[in-house]
Amino acid sequence: MIQRFSIAVLGGDGIGPEVVAEGVKVLRAVEAIIPEVRYDLVEHSVGAGEYRRGGDPLPPAALTRLREAHAILLGAMGLPDVRWPSGVEMTPQIDLREQLDLYNGVRPIRLYQELHGPLKGFGPGPGRRPIDFVIVRENCEGLFSERLTPRPAGRDFETDTLRITRRGAERICRAAFRLAQKRRKHCTLVDKANVLPSMAFFRKVFDEVAREFPEVRTDRVYVDAMALYLVQRPDSFDVMVTENMFGDILSDLGAGIIGGMGMAPSADIGDRHAVFQPSHGTAPTIAGQGIANPIATILSVAMMLDWLGHAEAQRGARLINEAVEQVLADPANRTADLGGKLSTAQMGNLVCQALT
Ligand code: ATP
Numbered sequence: 001m002i003q004r005f006s007i008a009v010l011g012g013d014g015i016g017p018e019v020v021a022e023g024v025k026v027l028r029a030v031e032a033i034i035p036e037v038r039y040d041l042v043e044h045s046v047g048a049g050e051y052r053r054g055g056d057p058l059p060p061a062a063l064t065r066l067r068e069a070h071a072i073l074l075g076a077m078g079l080p081d082v083r084w085p086s087g088v089e090m091t092p093q094i095d096l097r098e099q100l101d102l103y104n105g106v107r108p109i110r111l112y113q114e115l116h117g118p119l120k121g122f123g124p125g126p127g128r129r130p131i132d133f134v135i136v137r138e139n140c141e142g143l144f145s146e147r148l149t150p151r152p153a154g155r156d157f158e159t160d161t162l163r164i165t166r167r168g169a170e171r172i173c174r175a176a177f178r179l180a181q182k183r184r185k186h187c188t189l190v191d192k193a194n195v196l197p198s199m200a201f202f203r204k205v206f207d208e209v210a211r212e213f214p215e216v217r218t219d220r221v222y223v224d225a226m227a228l229y230l231v232q233r234p235d236s237f238d239v240m241v242t243e244n245m246f247g248d249i250l251s252d253l254g255a256g257i258i259g260g261m262g263m264a265p266s267a268d269i270g271d272r273h274a275v276f277q278p279s280h281g282t283a284p285t286i287a288g289q290g291i292a293n294p295i296a297t298i299l300s301v302a303m304m305l306d307w308l309g310h311a312e313a314q315r316g317a318r319l320i321n322e323a324v325e326q327v328l329a330d331p332a333n334r335t336a337d338l339g340g341k342l343s344t345a346q347m348g349n350l351v352c353q354a355l356t
Pocket residue numbers: 015019077078260261262279280281282283284285286291292293294296337
């Protein structure tokens with residue numbers, strides 16, 4: 001019997017449509033190999049371009065359709081010169097996380113090739129230290145929690161509240177522990193519990209949840225120390241869980257040690273919906289040139305197939321991951337961000353060829 005999944009595709013702005021085109025190409029190639037699972041792709045216009053056209057970067061009609069899809073594949077949204085009248089940049093991708101309650105931000109960080117990253121002695125293979133960990137970022141509260149709260153005009157101060165609820169902390173810690181159970185059974189809390197009461201509370205909840213997972217080893221690291229350790233000894237981590245803003249920052253640092261934003265996939269997962277997208281933004285300075293690295297998006301497609309939960313879709317996910325590994329094992333296969341010459345489409349084609 002053929003299983004069909006409806007996938008909403010949001011190319012968005014900047015390099016978004018370029019990298020999503022390669023993700024879709026790879027998805028179609030997987031479909032040709034595993035015809036038991038079909039993906040019905042429906043494109044929607046969202047983002048800064050949509051705001052310019054219709055006045056709303058995330059129109060309610062599109063949001064309704066997104067709720068109906070089995071999963072959402074997103075490129076990137078927002079452009080620096082397209083802002084709300086208040087001057088704040090549009091962030092429909094953050095709105096989407098909040099609207100669909102996608103609290104579990106999963107950001108795998110994996111180094112495929114020593115010469116991709118800036119650190120010496122790291123990478124796969126004998127004699128090198130592997131980098132392979134996952135940042136689990138709480139997506140729906142933390143320091144972003146009051147970002148949309150209207151503020152009185154003309155004040156000579158502004159505040160942002162770092163809000164941690166028991167429900168929010170429990171569910172993100174459980175998600176991190178469940179992931180750790182499937183990996184190397186090690187979960188690290190990243191916080192600032194020595195200074196901020198909200199973070200001391202987060203640690204208390206983490207400690208409580210940890211008791212539900214006695215087989216998972218835990219440790220606790222302050223976020224400033226983690227910035228140091230991610231450069232000095234990134235191989236000592238498996239899964240780390242943290243609040244929204246810390247996760248945002250550490251994700252970029254993580255991407256930095258594996259070759260940049262073009263290498264970092266992500267999934268924003270809720271109990272009913274999920275969005276899969278590269279961790280990067282719209283990279284306006286390289287948009288339209290066909291040189292963006294599509295690997296983060298292609299790996300996000302693999303995360304999507306895995307999340308769909310169907311055995312054959314999950315086989316597709318494994319095929320993609322193996323194909324990416326195979327392609328990137330050859331130092332010649334690099335896009336410009338990794339110091340190579342391949343175009344976006346050439347990299348996508350190589351992954352498709354390696355799939356079988
Ligand atoms: P945002 O605020 O939406 O996260 P940003 O402008 O801060 O966006 P990115 O758009 O992620 O950040 O870009 C950060 C840097 O990484 C830029 O130099 C950009 O050119 C580069 N970059 C991002 N994505 C890619 C990619 N897929 N391939 C190559 N370079 C990329």
